[in-house]
Amino acid sequence: xxxxxxxxxxxxxxxxxxxxxxxxxxxxxxxxxxxxxxxxxxxxxxxxxxxxxxxxxxxxxxxxxxxxxxxxxxxxxxxxxxxxxxxxxxxxxxxxxxxxxxxxxx
Amino acid sequence: xxxxxxxxxxxxxxxxxxxxxxxxxxxxxxxxxxxxxxxxxxxxxxxxxxxxxxxxxxxxxxxxxxxxxxxxxxxxxxxxxxxxxxxxxxxxxxxxxxxxxxxxxxxxxxxxxxxxxxxxxxx
Numbered sequence: 001x002x003x004x005x006x007x008x009x010x011x012x013x014x015x016x017x018x019x020x021x022x023x024x025x026x027x028x029x030x031x032x033x034x035x036x037x038x039x040x041x042x043x044x045x046x047x048x049x050x051x052x053x054x055x056x057x058x059x060x061x062x063x064x065x066x067x068x069x070x071x072x073x074x075x076x077x078x079x080x081x082x083x084x085x086x087x088x089x090x091x092x093x094x095x096x097x098x099x100x101x102x103x104x105x106x
Numbered sequence: 107x108x109x110x111x112x113x114x115x116x117x118x119x120x121x122x123x124x125x126x127x128x129x130x131x132x133x134x135x136x137x138x139x140x141x142x143x144x145x146x147x148x149x150x151x152x153x154x155x156x157x158x159x160x161x162x163x164x165x166x167x168x169x170x171x172x173x174x175x176x177x178x179x180x181x182x183x184x185x186x187x188x189x190x191x192x193x194x195x196x197x198x199x200x201x202x203x204x205x206x207x208x209x210x211x212x213x214x215x216x217x218x219x220x221x222x223x224x225x226x227x228x229x
Contacts, residue, residue, distance in 0.1 A: 032213075044201070044203075045219070049215045049217075092212070094165075095156070097143075097153065100151075
């Protein structure tokens, strides 16, 4: 099973700041890495697929990068609605999710 | 509107069974895979099972293999998840989610999600 590790576990930032979230895979997932956002009491929402492609409706301030085992989700300037938990997911060998990074308000 | 609506959750005793349903609308159901993903209280996301658009291929997490069965009825735009031999650690919100490959890859990205149905396993 491919294990995904996300860091940091919690990121405390202010609106307008840049957020950089990391996802590392235990073995190469090529570019089959997606990012989801989840707010309390809501279902997850797909943001990025295949490492760097924005899903329909994802604002341009969200960008993804990386390949093989190291991936990054960047939020260029945090809006109030961006404070949430973010999960990465690989689909190269089965489907697994990372444990999540919580982005909260500093 | 593209929508997935889950139902069938509830309280069940350990060792019991339950059948979850996921009804789709607003898209061509027969061209999409469907997955189930669960989330235990206060925990992260845990992929459970998936079924291809035709129903020919099914996939399971090791933790549920032999206990859960996924199926679909394309005439009813519905996917089912039969849960058996339930344990306390199966307690979770169960989401169904539409699966896409975006043209490549062996497994799925989940681009549309339902609101979930809650399964509680307790004596």
